[in-house]
Amino acid sequence: MTVSKTAAGDAPKPSRPARKEPAEVSAENVPLQLGELSELLGYSLKRAQLKIFEDFLRCVAPLQLTPAQFSVLLLLDRNPGRNQTEIASTLGILRPNFVAMLDGLESRELCIRIRSTNDRRSHILMLTDKGRAVLARAKKLVATKHEARLNELLGPSKRAALLEMLGKIAREL
Amino acid sequence: MTVSKTAAGDAPKPSRPARKEPAEVSAENVPLQLGELSELLGYSLKRAQLKIFEDFLRCVAPLQLTPAQFSVLLLLDRNPGRNQTEIASTLGILRPNFVAMLDGLESRELCIRIRSTNDRRSHILMLTDKGRAVLARAKKLVATKHEARLNELLGPSKRAALLEMLGKIAREL
DNA sequence: TATTGTTATACTCTATAACTATA
DNA sequence: TATAGTTATAGAGTATAACAATA
Numbered sequence A, B: 001m002t003v004s005k006t007a008a009g010d011a012p013k014p015s016r017p018a019r020k021e022p023a024e025v026s027a028e029n030v031p032l033q034l035g036e037l038s039e040l041l042g043y044s045l046k047r048a049q050l051k052i053f054e055d056f057l058r059c060v061a062p063l064q065l066t067p068a069q070f071s072v073l074l075l076l077d078r079n080p081g082r083n084q085t086e087i088a089s090t091l092g093i094l095r096p097n098f099v100a101m102l103d104g105l106e107s108r109e110l111c112i113r114i115r116s117t118n119d120r121r122s123h124i125l126m127l128t129d130k131g132r133a134v135l136a137r138a139k140k141l142v143a144t145k146h147e148a149r150l151n152e153l154l155g156p157s158k159r160a161a162l163l164e165m166l167g168k169i170a171r172e173l
Numbered sequence C: 001t002a003t004t005g006t007t008a009t010a011c012t013c014t015a016t017a018a019c020t021a022t023a
Numbered sequence D: 001t002a003t004a005g006t007t008a009t010a011g012a013g014t015a016t017a018a019c020a021a022t023a
Helices: A033-040 A041-063 A067-078 A082-089 A095-107 A129-154 A156-172 B035-037 B043-063 B067-078 B083-092 B093-108 B127-156 B156-172
Strands: A111-115 A122-129 B111-115 B123-127
Touching: A033 A041, A033 A111, A033 B127, A041 A067, A041 A129, A041 B043, A041 B127, A041 B156, A067 A082, A067 A095, A067 A111, A067 A122, A067 A129, A067 B035, A067 B043, A082 A095, A082 A122, A095 A111, A122 A129, A129 A156, A129 B043, A129 B156, A156 B035, A156 B043, A156 B127, B035 B043, B043 B067, B043 B127, B067 B083, B067 B093, B067 B111, B067 B123, B067 B127, B083 B093, B083 B123, B093 B111, B123 B127, B127 B156
Parallel strands: none
Antiparallel strands: A111 A122, B111 B123
């Protein structure tokens, strides 16, 4: 059922140790078996996601941007004139949690909140010139280092297939 | 470059509103554009991972097991006689954080810690009979509900391809 | 009355230092 | 001295209730 790479019980038992016994009865340095875990989509998905975020952080480290911050900047650039609720909900961020995040970006002068004249309850969000500049540099780092690495690892067509399947799961599951 | 599904500017502008103007100048109910975000592997990966964990929790809800707890039970079943450090590190869990997790499983009598006779510093971990029974029921729920759903959504061959790519990223990135 | 941004708060995850008991 | 399990703690991330200003 499960494809075991290094099964402890499957190894041919030598009739006699080659040179000397490791230490006492046995060293037990045998690597653990993942078993059904390696067939669990959620498990591999989680491990892969952690690796990718790690790599993203490394690649964009000079700009000090997290994946979440990068996604906010991208969305503000593509959707000028939107308020906090709209941006947050699109990214799956709860409004209360979006406040501190925006505070951080605004204190670094990457974006600004502007009280809307139509509806004075809401804040229109805008990238600053600095925000646009940082975003441009971040996009370049992501494309040339982060995504390039993944392209190298998977190849363009597999990468595209992966993206499509992940999108389908995110949308339809 | 980016495949936009509902581009605000792409819709053919009607020369005259069909019935009446929405409200004032414009309703602005236009959905946001994800833009480059939909091409970012990490973004789709994160959204997909959240959906899959959500579905896992729903499917295994009768047994009250999280994905992390399920992975521990699976690993204990496959690797009897291992200690906390070995199990935790295999799953990418830090030893201090593994303590409370084990406390939870042990208090539910799903596994036990046994002081090793060889090295009295370490605790050998074992599934209890109850733990094995719960694991068996969990495996069945995961296979027939959770993984079956994903198989239905993606098809078996695409599902296998997805798993392989995620594994490759987790191992090699 | 309902909604926007906000505060306060709590709960989970994750990460690090340091203790204890053993080796 | 080094290691296994543990404690304490701090920081993210995420979740809900409730308030002030505005609609």
